[in-house]
Amino acid sequence: MSTVHLRHKKGKKGHTYLYLEFYPPFFNPRTRKTLRYEFLHLSIYTEPKNPIQKNYNSEMLKVAEAIRCKRAVSIANMDYGFFDKQVMQNDFIEYFREKVKAKNQQWTYTCNYFSDFVHGKCKFSDITVKLAEDFREYLMNATSISSVHKSKVTLSRNTSSKYFSLFRNILRQAYKEQFLKINVSDYLDYIPREQAEIRQFLTMDEVRILYNTPCVYDVLKNAAMFSIFTGLRFSDIYDLDWSHITTAPDGKPCIVKQIVKTRRNATIYISDEALQFCGERKDEGRVFPYLRKSMTKAPLHNWIKRSGIQKHITFHCFRHTNATLLASSGINIYTVKDQLVHTHVNTTEIYAKLLDTNKRAAAEAITLR
Numbered sequence: 001m002s003t004v005h006l007r008h009k010k011g012k013k014g015h016t017y018l019y020l021e022f023y024p025p026f027f028n029p030r031t032r033k034t035l036r037y038e039f040l041h042l043s044i045y046t047e048p049k050n051p052i053q054k055n056y057n058s059e060m061l062k063v064a065e066a067i068r069c070k071r072a073v074s075i076a077n078m079d080y081g082f083f084d085k086q087v088m089q090n091d092f093i094e095y096f097r098e099k100v101k102a103k104n105q106q107w108t109y110t111c112n113y114f115s116d117f118v119h120g121k122c123k124f125s126d127i128t129v130k131l132a133e134d135f136r137e138y139l140m141n142a143t144s145i146s147s148v149h150k151s152k153v154t155l156s157r158n159t160s161s162k163y164f165s166l167f168r169n170i171l172r173q174a175y176k177e178q179f180l181k182i183n184v185s186d187y188l189d190y191i192p193r194e195q196a197e198i199r200q201f202l203t204m205d206e207v208r209i210l211y212n213t214p215c216v217y218d219v220l221k222n223a224a225m226f227s228i229f230t231g232l233r234f235s236d237i238y239d240l241d242w243s244h245i246t247t248a249p250d251g252k253p254c255i256v257k258q259i260v261k262t263r264r265n266a267t268i269y270i271s272d273e274a275l276q277f278c279g280e281r282k283d284e285g286r287v288f289p290y291l292r293k294s295m296t297k298a299p300l301h302n303w304i305k306r307s308g309i310q311k312h313i314t315f316h317c318f319r320h321t322n323a324t325l326l327a328s329s330g331i332n333i334y335t336v337k338d339q340l341v342h343t344h345v346n347t348t349e350i351y352a353k354l355l356d357t358n359k360r361a362a363a364e365a366i367t368l369r
Helices: 051-076 081-088 092-100 105-117 129-141 157-176 204-211 218-230 234-239 272-276 298-307 316-328 333-340 345-352 357-364
Strands: 003-010 015-028 033-045 245-247 253-258 265-269
Touching: 003 051, 015 051, 033 051, 092 105, 092 157, 105 129, 105 157, 129 157, 204 218, 204 298, 204 316, 218 234, 218 272, 218 298, 218 316, 253 272, 316 333, 333 345
Parallel strands: none
Antiparallel strands: 003 015, 015 033, 245 253, 253 265
8 A cells, every 4th residue: 555755845946845755656446547746736935034934834734744644544545536636637638649649630630629729728627518519619610720721711510520529539538537527428419410412523434535635734634543543532642652552462553551541551453554644663752743732723623624524523523433433333332442441331332322324224214205
C-alpha cells in the first residue's frame, strides 16, 4: 500500500510550494493509471520575517497535513475519488490527438475542428453535454480547414454529421476508460444526414470524347484518364510514386500503397493501357510530378466544356466513372469494392444503380409496338 508524504519545493520570490508524494506510486485499479505526485496549490514563506508570516506558514502546513491524512485514509479505504479529480484536470485535446494518431484523416480533421472550437484548451472536466451540443452547432456552420480549400467553403451536412459521429465515439471511449464521469454521448443527437446527391459520371462514349479532346495540360489529361482507368482519388494520384507501381503475381502491373484518405494499405490491379498514362518509367519520384491541385479548377472545367459534355464534372467524378462503368459491366460488386478500397460494400452498391442497363431493358420489355 502506498504511503503519503508531505513534501516542500523551494520556488521563486521567497515562496516554498507544498505537494504530496505517494510512495510507491498510487495505482488506481479502476482507471489503471498511477499517481506519484499531487500538487496542492499551497505555498508558505521560505524565510518568514515576522509573526504574521510565521502564523500563515503554520496554518498552511496544518491544511496540507489535513489533506495528507485524508489521502492516506482514502487509499486505505480504496476510495479513489480524489484521484478521479486529478484525472479530470488532464488535457482532453491531448488525449483526443493521441487517439486519432493511428486512424484516418477524418479523425484528425474532427480533432482539429474541436481544437479550433475550444481555442486549443479543454480539460476532461470541461466536457459537458452543453459543450458537446455547442460543438454540434459549430460543425453545422463551420468552414473547411482543409489545406485543399484555399477559400472558405462551408462543410456539407454529411461531412459535419460524420465528424460529429467520430467526436461521439471519442467521448464514449473516454467514458469507457473512466476519464469522464458520465457518457456524454448518450445525451447527444446526431446531425441528420442529407440524401446523397446524384453522382455525376461519364459514359464510355463520353470518356472517348474527352480523351480525344485537346487539354491545355497533358499531365491533367493523363491523370484524369488514369483515374478513370483505376478509380484512384486525386490525392492518391498526386501522391503516387514510382515505387508504388510494381508487378502483381499474375505478371501484370499493380499499385501497392497506403490510401491517403483512409490510411489503409491497398493493392490495386491496373491494366497495361492504364499504365501508359503514367509515361516513361522512372527509378524514383512522383509519377505525375507536374500535377497541381489548381489544375482541377478552371483548366479542368474548360477542358470539359471544350469536349461538349453537358455535365458538371469534377476530378472526383472520374472515380465515380470508374466505379459506375465497372459495376454496370457485370463485375462482381465485391471485386469493385476491393478495387476502390471501399470500407463498406453499401458505398459501392450506389454506383451499380447509376447505370443499370438491366433496368432499362426491363422498362422496354413490354410494348404494344
